[in-house]
Amino acid sequence: MTQERPLQFKSINYTGLRPGPRLIITGAVHGNETCGTKGIERVMAQIDCGEIVIRSGSVTFVPVTNPLAYQLKQRSGERNLNRNLFPRDDPQDFEDQIANWLCPLLAAHDVLLDLHSFNAQSQPFCMVGPRNNEGTLQPFRHAQQERALARRLGVRRFVDGWLATYGQGVQRRMKGSEAAQLEMVLRYGVGTTEYMRSQGGYALTLECGQHADPAAPDVAYRAIMNTLAFLKVIDAPQPEPIALEDMEYLSMVAVHDKLAAGDQFSRTWSSFEDVATGDIIGHRADGTPVTAEFDGKILFPDVNAAPNNEWYYMTRAGQDFERHTE
Known part of the structure; x- marks a missing residue:
């Protein structure tokens, strides 16, 4: 209690x-x-x-x-x-x-x-x-x-x-x-x-x-x-x-985890920064690069994430927002 x-x-x-x-x-x-x-x-x-x-x-x-x-x-x-x-x-x-x-x-x-x-x-x-x-x-x-x-x-x-x-x-x-x-x-x-x-x-x-x-x-x-x-x-x-x-309409479509304490971002990222396919987001503890799998925007990058937790999310342009508002 x-x-x-x-x-x-x-x-x-x-x-x-x-x-x-x-x-x-x-x-x-x-x-x-x-x-x-x-x-x-x-x-x-x-x-x-x-x-x-x-x-x-x-x-x-x-x-x-x-x-x-x-x-x-x-x-x-x-x-x-x-x-x-x-x-x-x-x-x-x-x-x-x-x-x-x-x-x-x-x-x-x-x-x-x-x-x-x-x-x-x-x-x-x-x-x-x-x-x-x-x-x-x-x-x-x-x-x-x-x-x-x-x-x-x-x-x-x-x-x-x-x-x-x-x-x-x-x-x-x-x-x-x-x-x-x-x-x-x-x-x-x-x-x-x-x-x-x-x-x-x-x-x-x-x-x-x-x-x-x-x-x-x-x-x-x-x-x-x-x-x-x-x-x-x-x-x-x-x-x-x-x-x-x-409008700018984005859909969260992927979450990437921090796998080990030694995983590090390649630089200081901010939410809604543009990334292109192949851009290096960070590196795993063994040096393996972590790259963007599609063109989009990064969201909620967490430099203090613990291992086996969300590290960052990826968004891409959303579709058909208006279908739900008319």
């Missing part, structure tokens, strides 16, 4: 007089990612002073989802909250205690907007879910609504394929493992948005910019306001969707 800490969880709900969707907006799932918190607090201040009125449905704000990590001003408290996010009868760490509060809260809503930031300098981007499917990994039926909302958040870069690609890596590492053990490890890939989809809703992760970028809270604020307007939770003009020709 995890130790008890002098912390508490906080959510604020505003409910309109007319029926409508139940929206939840979260910030600081990672404690050093504060742009979402700032954007949420700005919107709540406008609601509280009467500048914004919630007309239809409801919105629940969680300005600080992980209060321990936020207090410590670091990514995690005792572990990464955005992995293996499920309720537990026997919580083992502080993030398990968060999950026991957060998961029922997510399940009570229809739509999640989860606001994050990232370490390297790059443009904001949105992580979207899978296509509609009846598969066992992440069955889903709201791709049209989810991707329509994504196009109205105010960003131009979109990425899909997280859980399926992560799952491919898990299955490769655990080939021959018992089904129950494999399922347990696959659960590690489930965070806020994946859990929301598992409960019948839809969800988007918006990466608002670099952690310290003064513009990131504005990106979060704009996304919140556009979401409230698009879902008709407030009376406001409908936000225009980003034009399909102005």
Whole structure:
């Protein structure tokens, strides 16, 4: 059992007089990612002073989802909250205690907007879910609504394929493992948005910019306001969707593992850098080069990855985003 800490969880709900969707907006799932918190607090201040009125449905704000990590001003408290996010009868760490509060809260809503930031300098981007499917990994039926909302958040870069690609890596590492053990490890890939989809809703992760970028809270604020307007939770003009020709749509299609402590990147890579077929990404401990197997962009390179863990992902241009938004 995890130790008890002098912390508490906080959510604020505003409910309109007319029926409508139940929206939840979260910030600081990672404690050093504060742009979402700032954007949420700005919107709540406008609601509280009467500048914004919630007309239809409801919105629940969680300005600080992980209060321990936020207090410590670091990514995690005792572990990464955005992995293996499920309720537990026997919580083992502080993030398990968060999950026991957060998961029922997510399940009570229809739509999640989860606001994050990232370490390297790059443009904001949105992580979207899978296509509609009846598969066992992440069955889903709201791709049209989810991707329509994504196009109205105010960003131009979109990425899909997280859980399926992560799952491919898990299955490769655990080939021959018992089904129950494999399922347990696959659960590690489930965070806020994946859990929301598992409960019948839809969800988007918006990466608002670099952690310290003064513009990131504005990106979060704009996304919140556009979401409230698009879902008709407030009376406001409908936000225009980003034009399909102005979008950058990428699909995660491959994950490469670090096999030994001596594996090293050939240089410092940043997410969304272009790579061409045959480019040397790094070298194995024995000197064998690791090369790009196709033209694409590298994503989430982890110089501190442990052996037998994800080292970097590869993306290629996605196809037919618009089939799910018209």
